[in-house]
Amino acid sequence: MKNNGKKTNGVRSTGFKRRLVIILTVAAVLTAYLYYGNTAVTVTRYDISSEKIPPDFDGFRIVQISDLHNSGNSVMKKSLISKTANAKPDVILLTGDMVDSYFTDVSAAISMIEKLNEIAPMYYVIGNHEARTGESSNLIRRMRELGIGILWNSYSIIRVGNDEIVIAGINDPRLLNKDGTADDAAIARESLGSLDYDREMYTILLSHRPELLNTYATYGIDLVFAGHAHGGLVRLPFIGGLYAPHQGLLPDYTGGVIYQIADTSMIVSRGVGNSGDTFRINDNPELVVTVLHAGC
Numbered sequence: 296m297k298n299n300g301k302k303t304n305g306v307r308s309t310g311f312k313r314r315l316v317i318i319l320t321v322a323a324v325l326t327a328y329l330y331y332g333n334t335a336v337t338v339t340r341y342d343i344s345s346e347k348i349p350p351d352f353d354g355f356r357i358v359q360i361s362d363l364h365n366s367g368n369s370v371m372k373k374s375l376i377s378k379t380a381n382a383k384p385d386v387i388l389l390t391g392d393m394v395d396s397y398f399t400d401v402s403a404a405i406s407m408i409e410k411l412n413e414i415a416p417m418y419y420v421i422g423n424h425e426a427r428t429g430e431s432s433n434l435i436r437r438m439r440e441l442g443i444g445i446l447w448n449s450y451s452i453i454r455v456g457n458d459e460i461v462i463a464g465i466n467d468p469r470l471l472n473k474d475g476t477a478d479d480a481a482i483a484r485e486s487l488g489s490l491d492y493d494r495e496m497y498t499i500l501l502s503h504r505p506e507l508l509n510t511y512a513t514y515g516i517d518l519v520f521a522g523h524a525h526g527g528l529v530r531l532p533f534i535g536g537l538y539a540p541h542q543g544l545l546p547d548y549t550g551g552v553i554y555q556i557a558d559t560s561m562i563v564s565r566g567v568g569n570s571g572d573t574f575r576i577n578d579n580p581e582l583v584v585t586v587l588h589a590g591c
């Protein structure tokens with residue numbers, strides 16, 4: 296009987312060890328998968344053709360970076376900088392939420408922006424997170440020192456050779472809509488209506504919010520760069536993103552395609568960082584590279 300008891304205990308012990316090894320292996324694989332999915336930067340390329348794009352802008356290369364959320368992850372940031380340099384951009388666009396209002400660490404965002412600024416001229420619009428934290432004023436002050444174009448309900452002209460295009464930016468509606476009860480589209484319409492650029496020129500708009508595409512189309516914007524949706528956080532095969540702020544479940548605009556309403560095209564970056572305690576599943580950080588093609 297004693298021998299049988301030892302044998303039974305031995306079998307139980309082996310079974311426990313096997314289950315423990317399986318559990319630890321599954322946990323390790325899941326951890327590695329989540330780490331990879333939240334730090335490995337993917338590059339998405341889009342090509343935009345238009346008769347309004349002037350000849351000297353044929354081949355003009357645009358890198359878009361969005362929603363850094365003051366990520367301190369050095370692996371992701373190093374990869375982002377090297378992939379940005381490899382893309383050989385003529386301009387880099389930052390479409391908001393460089394800082395996170397839940398864990399504000401402006402210095403993390405500034406160090407990243409300083410490195411990117413050595414690669415190409417940059418333009419920036421604020422996101423809802425900058426709009427609700429007063430600490431982002433340090434970020435904006437530093438960007439002004441670096442000569443970054445801050446499109447604060449304003450526009451600039453980009454010139455290449457003999458040709459020019461407009462690059463405009465509007466503030467995130469959150470800046471005025473502090474409690475979220477006002478009409479974001481109405482705020483965006485007011486911002487767009489205040490811009491007095493030549494509407495005949497090819498116009499790029501930076502705006503953090505993708506869900507306002509209808510509004511951008513009303514103003515005849517040619518190409519919009521937006522962010523904010525974080526790719527829908529969880530990306531499901533055949534379905535796309537699962538959830539996005541200001542769009543809710545199964546959002547329409549999360550990235551992966553060029554959205555089109557009338558003559559307005561919109562590219563939505565999945566962003567590179569995470570807000571608060573959120574994380575990504577099947578939704579890697581994304582660097583967007585867009586190439587303009589003239590006269591097609």
Ligand SMILES: [Fe+2]
Nearest residue numbers: 392422423523
């Ligand atoms: Fe946002």
